[in-house]
Amino acid sequence: MNCPFDSAILSTISSIPMTCAHFSRLRPKVWLSDEIINFYMAMLEDYSKDRAQRSDGEMRDHYFASGFMALLTDSPNSSGINYANVHRFTMSTMGRDEQDLFMTNKIFIPLPTPGHWTMIVIFMQERRIVHYNSMWDSGEIGLQ
Numbered sequence: 001m002n003c004p005f006d007s008a009i010l011s012t013i014s015s016i017p018m019t020c021a022h023f024s025r026l027r028p029k030v031w032l033s034d035e036i037i038n039f040y041m042a043m044l045e046d047y048s049k050d051r052a053q054r055s056d057g058e059m060r061d062h063y064f065a066s067g068f069m070a071l072l073t074d075s076p077n078s079s080g081i082n083y084a085n086v087h088r089f090t091m092s093t094m095g096r097d098e099q100d101l102f103m104t105n106k107i108f109i110p111l112p113t114p115g116h117w118t119m120i121v122i123f124m125q126e127r128r129i130v131h132y133n134s135m136w137d138s139g140e141i142g143l144q
Helices: 020-026 034-054 068-072 083-098
Strands: 009-013 016-019 106-113 116-123 128-132 139-142
Touching: 009 034, 016 020, 016 034, 020 034, 034 106, 068 106
Parallel strands: none
Antiparallel strands: 009 016, 106 116, 116 128, 128 139
16 A cells, blocks of 8 residues: 555544554555554454444453563563463453453454464353464364
């Protein structure tokens, strides 16, 4: 995409602005930026909220931002998990729109991997985790 003004804002969702430069990352064989991933997650979350409001009692989905896994695994201890960050993310989710993270339908977590993005989806009611990766077959993990 040729845009004379790379910083021109073309669209905004949930206070995430998308500029011409961001949209240019949608070309084939170009790494998707965090901004593109976060914009898409915000768009899906808006759709989920809308769908839940229109249908009586339907549970919402939750969409984490692109940096969630990096913060979660940024640990100074040997466990590899930063529990303070987990607490911060779950508490901020619960405070937003009175949404309890553990009472959602699905949780979506974008995961940057070498060369491309993948997606982890936690199906809360089914107690199932699926890792979607366009480069290989999906790995499915059942929770006990």
